[in-house]
Amino acid sequence: MARHRTHPRARAGAGRRGRGRKPRPRRLRRCRGQPRRPSRHPGPRPGKELSVTPLPKIELHLHLEGAAPPAFIRGLAKQKHIDIGGIFNPDGSYAFTDFWHFLKVYEAATSTLQRPEDYHRLTLAVLEESSKSGVIYTETFLSPDFCGGRDLGAWREYLHAITEAAATAEAQMGITLRGIVTPIRHFGPDKARETARCAAETAGDFIVGFGLAGDEKIGKPKDFAWSFDMAREAGLRLTCHAGEWGGPESIRDALTDLRVERIGHGVRAIEDLALVDELAERGIVLEVCPGSNIALGLYPGWRKHPIGELFEREVKVTVSTDDPPFFHTTMQREYDLLHEAFDWDEAVFRKIARTSLDAAFCDADTRARILKRLEPDHA
Numbered sequence: 001m002a003r004h005r006t007h008p009r010a011r012a013g014a015g016r017r018g019r020g021r022k023p024r025p026r027r028l029r030r031c032r033g034q035p036r037r038p039s040r041h042p043g044p045r046p047g048k049e050l051s052v053t054p055l056p057k058i059e060l061h062l063h064l065e066g067a068a069p070p071a072f073i074r075g076l077a078k079q080k081h082i083d084i085g086g087i088f089n090p091d092g093s094y095a096f097t098d099f100w101h102f103l104k105v106y107e108a109a110t111s112t113l114q115r116p117e118d119y120h121r122l123t124l125a126v127l128e129e130s131s132k133s134g135v136i137y138t139e140t141f142l143s144p145d146f147c148g149g150r151d152l153g154a155w156r157e158y159l160h161a162i163t164e165a166a167a168t169a170e171a172q173m174g175i176t177l178r179g180i181v182t183p184i185r186h187f188g189p190d191k192a193r194e195t196a197r198c199a200a201e202t203a204g205d206f207i208v209g210f211g212l213a214g215d216e217k218i219g220k221p222k223d224f225a226w227s228f229d230m231a232r233e234a235g236l237r238l239t240c241h242a243g244e245w246g247g248p249e250s251i252r253d254a255l256t257d258l259r260v261e262r263i264g265h266g267v268r269a270i271e272d273l274a275l276v277d278e279l280a281e282r283g284i285v286l287e288v289c290p291g292s293n294i295a296l297g298l299y300p301g302w303r304k305h306p307i308g309e310l311f312e313r314e315v316k317v318t319v320s321t322d323d324p325p326f327f328h329t330t331m332q333r334e335y336d337l338l339h340e341a342f343d344w345d346e347a348v349f350r351k352i353a354r355t356s357l358d359a360a361f362c363d364a365d366t367r368a369r370i371l372k373r374l375e376p377d378h379a
């Protein structure tokens with residue numbers, strides 16, 4: 001998804017430590033600032049009892065187009081005679097050199113997705129990849145901007161194709177999908193209103209949430225308050241990208257002006273410990289995507305990522321992949337590298353999965369069904 005164009009390294013880490021706040025008690029054995037000696041091989045250490053591989057996972061932050069496997073996009077391009085050969089590495093993965101190039105490659109890849117049938121196939125391909133990582137429940141961002149140009153009739157056709165694919169995936173792979181309708185911030189508030197109308201008209205068992213993606217630096221959250229109010233009145237639950245390319249103030253604005261209950265990313269809250277405490281006290285859930293942040297240069301490495309400190313300070317953090325093939329990641333890889341970086345054990349990952357399920361926007365029956373599958377003794 002398009003993001004802010006200022007290079008992240010220019011701001012990342014600026015003013016990270018707040019003053020005058022008493023740190024919350026740590027729950028983990030390892031202190032901040034005392035990272036374990038780096039391993040030559042990322043992943044669980046040899047001889048350690050823990051295996052995070054079989055753990056069931058819940059993912060709350062995934063862009064459907066951004067999760068398109070490169071082979072799938074190559075196939076669509078070939079079928080439609082669209083020349084996008086330059087966006088792949090020799091090994092078949094997406095090729096980009098920096099953040100700006102990433103945006104261009106992303107746009108080229110999504111240009112192959114033109115019809116509801118394409119989204120049917122895309123949904124199946126994405127869920128197949130997620131299920132390989134043990135994901136049993138996923139929420140994905142869907143945009144009527146890309147699915148029918150915000151025309152309600154066309155949006156319904158795309159949505160029908162996506163929900164049919166989701167039902168097939170649930171029956172065949174045991175993975176449940178729900179959708180969060182997401183206007184694109186840099187397309188402006190007027191288009192967001194049209195998107196909100198599409199969301200309100202299709203709110204229900206599948207479309208359960210409303211969010212805001214795109215360039216965090218364009219416009220203010222309050223510009224989109226009308227759309228969020230409409231979505232809320234339609235019964236949709238609310239989230240918003242903030243605190244990724246924007247600083248702590250972007251998180252405060254989203255909470256105040258849009259009254260969201262989750263924040264997409266939100267990791268730059270770490271630059272304002274008063275905000276961190278507020279997030280913890282209010283139970284605001286962060287959809288954290290460490291691999292995405294690191295791949296795009298927001299943080300220099302896994303041990304420098306703030307998810308460890310946010311967790312220690314009792315913020316409700318969850319783990320997601322954002323646009324996984326672009327960042328060469330999967331949910332399993334996120335778990336493996338978090339285990340390696342922060343010494344998180346199975347109990348931590350189970351807690352994160354439970355936090356994620358509690359924060360999921362699905363209905364109570366679906367939550368109860370998924371909860372049974374999170375039980376340690378579930379077959």
Ligand SMILES: [Zn+2]
Pocket residue numbers: 001061063213241264322
């Ligand atoms: Zn995102």
